[in-house]
Amino acid sequence: MRLNIVIGGAAGQGINKISGIVSNVFSKQGYYTFNYRDYPSVIRGDHNFNVLSISDKEISSHESKIDGIVAMDSLTITKHKASLRKNNFIINPDKFEGFGRNLNVALAGALIKILGFEKKDLIDEIKKELNNKLSLEAAEKGYESQEPKYSFKKINNKLHLMNGGQGIAQGAINSKMDIYFAYPMTPSTSVLHILASKQEKEGHITYQPENEIAVANAALGASFAGSKVMIGSSGGGYDLMAEALSLQGMSEIPLVVYLASRPGPGTGIPTYTSQGDLNTALRAGHGEFPRVVVAPGTPNQAIEKTNEAFYLANKFNTLSIVLSDKHLAESEFSFKSKPKKPLKIKVKRAIPGKKIVKANSYEHDFFGNTTEDPRIANLKTELRIKKYEEIKKEVKKFEMIKIYGKKNSKNLIIGWGSTAGAIKDAIEGLDVKFLQVLYMKPLSNEIRKHMENANKIILIENNVTGQLGRLLREKTGIKIDKKILKYDGRPFYSDELNSQLKKWL
Amino acid sequence: MAVKFDTKYGITWCPGCPNFTILDSIKLALTNLTKKGYKKESFAMTTGIGCHGKIFDYLDISGIYGLHGRALPTATGMKLANPKLNVIVFEGDGDAYSEGLGHFVSIGKINPNITLFVHDNQSFSLTTGQATPTSQEGYKSKAEPLGKLGPPLNPLALALASNVTFVARTNARDLKHTSKIMEKAIKHKGFSFVEIIQDCIVFNLETNLKDKRMYKLPDKKRTKEQAMKIAMQYDYNLGKGKIPLGIIYEEKRETLEESYSKIQK
Numbered sequence: 001m002r003l004n005i006v007i008g009g010a011a012g013q014g015i016n017k018i019s020g021i022v023s024n025v026f027s028k029q030g031y032y033t034f035n036y037r038d039y040p041s042v043i044r045g046d047h048n049f050n051v052l053s054i055s056d057k058e059i060s061s062h063e064s065k066i067d068g069i070v071a072m073d074s075l076t077i078t079k080h081k082a083s084l085r086k087n088n089f090i091i092n093p094d095k096f097e098g099f100g101r102n103l104n105v106a107l108a109g110a111l112i113k114i115l116g117f118e119k120k121d122l123i124d125e126i127k128k129e130l131n132n133k134l135s136l137e138a139a140e141k142g143y144e145s146q147e148p149k150y151s152f153k154k155i156n157n158k159l160h161l162m163n164g165g166q167g168i169a170q171g172a173i174n175s176k177m178d179i180y181f182a183y184p185m186t187p188s189t190s191v192l193h194i195l196a197s198k199q200e201k202e203g204h205i206t207y208q209p210e211n212e213i214a215v216a217n218a219a220l221g222a223s224f225a226g227s228k229v230m231i232g233s234s235g236g237g238y239d240l241m242a243e244a245l246s247l248q249g250m251s252e253i254p255l256v257v258y259l260a261s262r263p264g265p266g267t268g269i270p271t272y273t274s275q276g277d278l279n280t281a282l283r284a285g286h287g288e289f290p291r292v293v294v295a296p297g298t299p300n301q302a303i304e305k306t307n308e309a310f311y312l313a314n315k316f317n318t319l320s321i322v323l324s325d326k327h328l329a330e331s332e333f334s335f336k337s338k339p340k341k342p343l344k345i346k347v348k349r350a351i352p353g354k355k356i357v358k359a360n361s362y363e364h365d366f367f368g369n370t371t372e373d374p375r376i377a378n379l380k381t382e383l384r385i386k387k388y389e390e391i392k393k394e395v396k397k398f399e400m401i402k403i404y405g406k407k408n409s410k411n412l413i414i415g416w417g418s419t420a421g422a423i424k425d426a427i428e429g430l431d432v433k434f435l436q437v438l439y440m441k442p443l444s445n446e447i448r449k450h451m452e453n454a455n456k457i458i459l460i461e462n463n464v465t466g467q468l469g470r471l472l473r474e475k476t477g478i479k480i481d482k483k484i485l486k487y488d489g490r491p492f493y494s495d496e497l498n499s500q501l502k503k504w505l
Numbered sequence: 506m507a508v509k510f511d512t513k514y515g516i517t518w519c520p521g522c523p524n525f526t527i528l529d530s531i532k533l534a535l536t537n538l539t540k541k542g543y544k545k546e547s548f549a550m551t552t553g554i555g556c557h558g559k560i561f562d563y564l565d566i567s568g569i570y571g572l573h574g575r576a577l578p579t580a581t582g583m584k585l586a587n588p589k590l591n592v593i594v595f596e597g598d599g600d601a602y603s604e605g606l607g608h609f610v611s612i613g614k615i616n617p618n619i620t621l622f623v624h625d626n627q628s629f630s631l632t633t634g635q636a637t638p639t640s641q642e643g644y645k646s647k648a649e650p651l652g653k654l655g656p657p658l659n660p661l662a663l664a665l666a667s668n669v670t671f672v673a674r675t676n677a678r679d680l681k682h683t684s685k686i687m688e689k690a691i692k693h694k695g696f697s698f699v700e701i702i703q704d705c706i707v708f709n710l711e712t713n714l715k716d717k718r719m720y721k722l723p724d725k726k727r728t729k730e731q732a733m734k735i736a737m738q739y740d741y742n743l744g745k746g747k748i749p750l751g752i753i754y755e756e757k758r759e760t761l762e763e764s765y766s767k768i769q770k
Contacts, residue, residue: 178770179585203770207585210611214578217571221551221582224569225590229582247572352549352567353587360561360570361554369514369562370570 008049009072014104030157035332060421061494102138109142116151164328165190167299171306174342178227187326188260216244226351232258249289251359254313261325272489273327275462290388291319293440297420328418400444412454425494523677534687553600557624574604592619613667617761626705634708661736671697722751
């Protein structure tokens with residue numbers, strides 16, 4: 001049983017509260033939820049909506065066809081009516097007058113009743129989240145106003161709710177990060193907010209300097225002085241950091257970067273999603289130096305891959321980039337599995353305070369002082385590049401790719417990052433194998449074997465040029481001709497993807 | 506025996522460059538501080554890119570030879586990571602006032618307990634003499650043969666307007682005075698800024714030899730208004746105004762590191 005419900009209204013009306021309340025109630029009853037957030041770059045007004053997908057089986061996507069609309073305004077109904085399935089429901093705000101700011105809570109109450117849950121489940125949740133008289137009254141009135149349409153019964157599942165941004169933050173906390181430096185830019189900002197709110201409890205510092213250039217340079221200064229650091233940005237903010245990424249390459253001061261993509265170029269479509277930044281994650285910064293790029297596709301993977309990024313950065317004094325996007329960062333997943341036990345991150349490098357330590361943006365000798373000597377330049381360049389061979393060996397102990405679907409199928413889908421959710425749900429019942437690339441750099445040698453064994457290969461990416469496809473061609477010589485690419489700022493719907501894949505098969 | 510700060514690296518500044526005196530001044534200041542209990546290993550520096558930056562190789566303390574214009578945030582990060590480090594920053598006028606201006610005007614607000622020395626020779630000398638924000642009006646360089654437009658920036662006034670808690674100026678040629686002010690700046694709790702007026706002996710020659718117009722301020726507590734008046738006496742243009750040296754302004758305020766003291770590992 002799977003339902004997709006659109007919850008919509010103007011920015012500022014509190015639609016996230018509705019989906020939050022309903023997700024929590026469902027999750028406690030053992031149902032899986034996936035919550036997609038769609039909002040323009042507007043603080044008050046316009047049209048925001050969430051698609052809340054609910055299922056008794058594990059899901060990690062939303063669908064284009066919807067079963068119900070919860071509308072905070074009439075515009076929501078106008079915009080989404082066409083997507084409704086035959087058997088549907090609409091909760092119309094016209095019938096809910098006089099609730100003021102608690103309209104969202106009243107609608108949440110109405111929705112809970114329609115879905116067939118007990119009033120107690122709703123009241124418990126409201127008490128936990130809002131606990132004030134007006135909200136409780138609104139929830140109750142909303143509940144009483146409807147008749148049940150569905151009858152979801154409790155199932156025995158212990159589930160976690162988390163979005164990708166929370167996963168990244170948890171990965172950093174698990175790594176015992178000391179300082180997070182960031183300047184606000186959507187969609188990376190959620191991690192700044194999460195980590196800032198946990199400073200006192202977890203004992204790390206979050207610091208927002210004057211710009212992204214300061215972010216990256218301050219982080220290198222802190223890392224040099226012995227801290228485990230991460231920086232975060234998106235789009236143009238990340239571009240501003242490029243020179244400091246190159247400084248990382250020369251100075252070999254460990255640095256972890258969280259890059260949350262949005263559609264570009266330029267300011268692009270700030271509050272929407274894209275996988276257009278793979279190339280710049282792999283290459284930003286002048287000169288030649290090694291780096292690691294990981295791309296989680298679920299909150300659990302975000303926790304683990306961020307932890308590995310810290311581990312590799314600090315073990316090899318290198319640059320680790322955690323590549324994500326708006327869809328992963330802000331969509332809420334529910335899942336059973338717990339992440340693996342975090343790796344311990346040790347700071348083994350020499351740090352200032354007890355002895356003299358020098359780091360340098362110029363080519364330098366083994367004391368860290370500047371040199372233009374061709375023999376030293378040659379040696380140091382080779383040493384920096386050689387480090388990458390060590391990194392390649394080390395990452396083999398981590399999950400670099402993940403296989404879903406029919407392991408022996410000759411039909412191979414390749415994707416990465418946040419598309420994994422929709423692809424996983426879209427291949428349900430199809431004769432396909434889905435390979436999710438988790439390490440974009442270094443790439444796993446296994447990928448070539450899977451490609452060589454396949455009769456048909458299809459590439460799925462949320463960008464216009466198929467950047468992973470080009471990377472794979474560079475590494476394997478195999479060109480993938482068939483691609484499903486989406487570049488309107490919106491993530492894939494699993495039902496649409498399913499029909500596209502059926503046609504391909 | 507006095508702690509030494511020399512390195513074995515050959516100095517590549519132009520013979521006669523006042524950077525030599527600045528190097529000696531900082532060595533003297535650091536040596537004096539070690540006599541007062543500061544540990545040599547507790548010092549850490551960041552430098553920008555330009556003639557001044559070469560000091561990195563000639564000074565035997567920890568540090569990062571950073572990016573052009575970015576020495577301030579690099580140093581702020583160091584201090585946040587380890588507040589016990591005594592962090593000093595060397596920048597040129599191109600670094601501090603052109604490429605890195607956004608950092609310069611932001612640092613007074615956050616007030617980390619670090620020290621900035623600006624080697625101000627009113628030109629980009631390592632790139633052969635182009636104009637910087639403090640170059641005099643009309644200065645002709647290879648990049649601007651028609652002459653630099655507009656009056657120069659007054660970095661002292663800017664620092665005061667940006668709420669810097671220690672503002673001073675010295676003459677690069679005056680080793681003793683520069684070194685004394687450097688020592689006081691390092692001891693100041695909060696962000697301290699010392700503008701060091703320096704001749705470039707190869708480029709922008711017409712702005713050189715201002716020593717006669719310089720005078721030393723008496724040690725005195727001043728309001729910001731009084732300090733601003735003193736800062737405005739010299740406008741960095743040719744031949745105009747007396748040039749006050751010494752500590753122009755000093756105040757105590759919570760530092761960046763102190764603002765995080767609630768957070769315990």
